[in-house]
Amino acid sequence: MSESEFRLVVFETDIGWVGVMHCDRVIHRVRIGFASMLDAAMAFREHRVGPDEPNGWEKKLIRRIAKGLTHGAAISKSKSAFCFDDIDVDDDELTDFQRKVVTAVRNLGFGETASYGELANRVGHPGAARAVGTVMRKNRFPIIVPCHRVLSSNGIGGFTSARGVGTKRLLLQIEGHEID
Structure with missing residues (x-):
């Protein structure tokens, strides 16, 4: 797959900014804990891909990740929380x-x-x-x-x-x- 086929979404969570790069819903790289959106996006510069406006699948993924990274939520989370075994990785x-x-x-x-x-x-x-x-x-x-x-x-x-x-x-x- 060529780098032009990759999509990058960058979003804010309780632990900082996160970037997820994928192609056809297969995760290629995740980077976490950045102080700003720009820092998170720049972490992917070697891949020559810039942030995209999230599509439907990406919005669901962002919500899942952000929910899993919420401070103070451990008590309310079940054992299945923060489980991404249904997400394919490259x-x-x-x-x-x-x-x-x-x-x-x-x-x-x-x-x-x-x-x-x-x-x-x-x-x-x-x-x-x-x-x-x-x-x-x-x-x-x-x-x-x-x-x-x-x-x-x-x-x-x-x-x-x-x-x-x-x-x-x-x-x-x-x-x-x-x-x-």
Whole structure:
């Protein structure tokens, strides 16, 4: 698919501005936690795609994501809240191992966390915690693939977003966790 076929929608949430780039309802990239709409849009400049006016499907996706990122809503959310397993992601460039990790992370429910080591065990690769961490660091689909739910065995671990680990803390707080 050519970059001209991609669509980009940029929208504001409680954790900052979010950008979602997709083609035919398959998510190619999500970037989160920006201070402004311009910052979020500029994060996609290497793809030569600018923000579009949201269409019907995009408006529904935006509402779902924004609802999932609302502060103080954890008490009212069910286990199925903030679940995007019905949304396709562009995993063509992922290895089999990376796909297994992405699937395992997508199976973590709202409010559930796992360590990098636990995920390595779940995908049949005990001892591959660092490899799982690499998959999470390169996750192009935060929120859709909820990598914020994956923690280091000795703390919160890292997070790749505009505001770094602070965004991970916010996401975990929304889901009812307090992480030191």
